[in-house]
Amino acid sequence: MMTRRNPMDVIEGFYCSQTVWALHRLGVLPRLEDSADVTALAEEFVLDEQLLSAVLDFVHRTTDLLVREDHRYRLAPSCRPYRRIAFQLEKFLGAYGPVIAGAAAVLGDPGTGPGLRDHPSLARAFGQLEPRSPSLTAQVLRAWGVTSLFDLGCGAATLLVELATADPDFRGWGADASDAMVSAANQRISRSGLDGRLRILRSDVRELGGLITRPDVEDVQALYGRSIANEFFADGGRSAVDVLTELRELFPGRLLFLEDYYGRLTHRPPADGNHRHALLQDLAQVLSGQGVPPPDLPGWSRVYQAADCTLVKAYEGHNDDISWFIHVLILGRQPTTNMPPSPADADGVPVARSHALNGAADAAEAAG
Numbered sequence: 001m002m003t004r005r006n007p008m009d010v011i012e013g014f015y016c017s018q019t020v021w022a023l024h025r026l027g028v029l030p031r032l033e034d035s036a037d038v039t040a041l042a043e044e045f046v047l048d049e050q051l052l053s054a055v056l057d058f059v060h061r062t063t064d065l066l067v068r069e070d071h072r073y074r075l076a077p078s079c080r081p082y083r084r085i086a087f088q089l090e091k092f093l094g095a096y097g098p099v100i101a102g103a104a105a106v107l108g109d110p111g112t113g114p115g116l117r118d119h120p121s122l123a124r125a126f127g128q129l130e131p132r133s134p135s136l137t138a139q140v141l142r143a144w145g146v147t148s149l150f151d152l153g154c155g156a157a158t159l160l161v162e163l164a165t166a167d168p169d170f171r172g173w174g175a176d177a178s179d180a181m182v183s184a185a186n187q188r189i190s191r192s193g194l195d196g197r198l199r200i201l202r203s204d205v206r207e208l209g210g211l212i213t214r215p216d217v218e219d220v221q222a223l224y225g226r227s228i229a230n231e232f233f234a235d236g237g238r239s240a241v242d243v244l245t246e247l248r249e250l251f252p253g254r255l256l257f258l259e260d261y262y263g264r265l266t267h268r269p270p271a272d273g274n275h276r277h278a279l280l281q282d283l284a285q286v287l288s289g290q291g292v293p294p295p296d297l298p299g300w301s302r303v304y305q306a307a308d309c310t311l312v313k314a315y316e317g318h319n320d321d322i323s324w325f326i327h328v329l330i331l332g333r334q335p336t337t338n339m340p341p342s343p344a345d346a347d348g349v350p351v352a353r354s355h356a357l358n359g360a361a362d363a364a365e366a367a368g
């Protein structure tokens with residue numbers, strides 16, 4: 001069941017998010033992976049000790065982020081490692097916070113929403129992710145025999161680096177529209193010594209047709225997109241159909257793996273259970289001009305059919321208050337002859353993901 005907030009909860013939520021965000025950006029929260037007293041923290045971060053003491057006391061009393069021992073604070077065990085929390089804060093407060101804060105203006109002029117999304121914050125969120133390996137996505141792709149991949153909206157190239165590290169024969173390409181993400185991706189690739197096998201293009205996925213440098217269709221066995229398709233639902237899905245149609249024309253017969261989430265806001269009847277994470281994501285999507293994606297498999301299937309693509313498999317799960325999926329499509333009606341056959345063991349992939357937050361390669365990232 002969803003918890004519905006009373007007016008004082010609403011006010012408390014705002015005060016909590018602002019103080020937690022301040023402590024995060026100042027570096028105080030990450031520092032509290034080790035315990036520290038207020039005096040030392042104030043000195044280290046050049047902050048007013050009395051005010052810091054009050055803010056930490058407030059966050060300690062109103063959230064489960066901190067534990068206190070005498071005058072010392074540290075992150076609660078459930079908030080460590082901190083990068084899992086940092087991912088959510090950077091994404092929901094850093095990247096989408098300005099969009100939500102600007103709701104009054106966006107409601108009057110929706111065209112201003114997309115410009116309020118803070119792309120560097122989104123790049124920071126995804127850039128610092130260290131997914132568990134092998135990730136569920138990698139297991140699915142391996143089960144389908146994928147050894148070359150074009151990752152659409154590749155973000156910080158987390159998946160490409162994981163796949164290339166695990167398989168010396170793997171070759172990958174990524175495309176992303178954000179300069180900050182492309183730079184985060186290239187840094188990750190260089191750090192991993194994979195420059196020779198992975199290539200990142202700075203491109204909008206809607207403009208791949210005009211790109212001379214895009215990978216050759218013969219070289220790409222499959223395409224993949226995590227949390228990219230959900231961007232194209234502000235017009236009821238017409239843009240999503242257009243994007244898929246163009247991909248089908250550019251890469252006919254190739255497999256496309258879409259990892260994403262089922263939207264909840266405005267869809268009726270409301271699904272049972274707790275969908276807090278999905279509702280947060282939906283609101284961020286709506287106000288930033290991306291729209292709410294379909295709520296279930298039939299809804300997404302209609303988009304695939306309209307683009308003349310064939311759904312061949314759906315992996316689904318629900319955790320961290322969000323329902324996510326990996327849909328496997330053929331771009332067209334027939335697979336190309338060199339496409340790997342549908343694997344018998346694809347059914348054996350463990351789809352119930354129990355790990356929390358960004359581990360939700362996972363669910364959290366499926367809804368970016």
Ligand SMILES: C[S@@+](CC[C@H](N)C(=O)[O-])C[C@H]1O[C@@H](n2cnc3c(N)ncnc32)[C@H](O)[C@@H]1O
Nearest residue numbers: 153154155176177178181204205226227365368
């Ligand atoms: C939520 S992030 C997910 C990143 C990556 N797929 C992952 O799961 O780690 C969505 C990514 O899509 C990129 N993106 C959004 N719209 C795009 C578009 N029209 N063309 C290309 N990239 C886009 C964003 O810059 C961002 O890097």
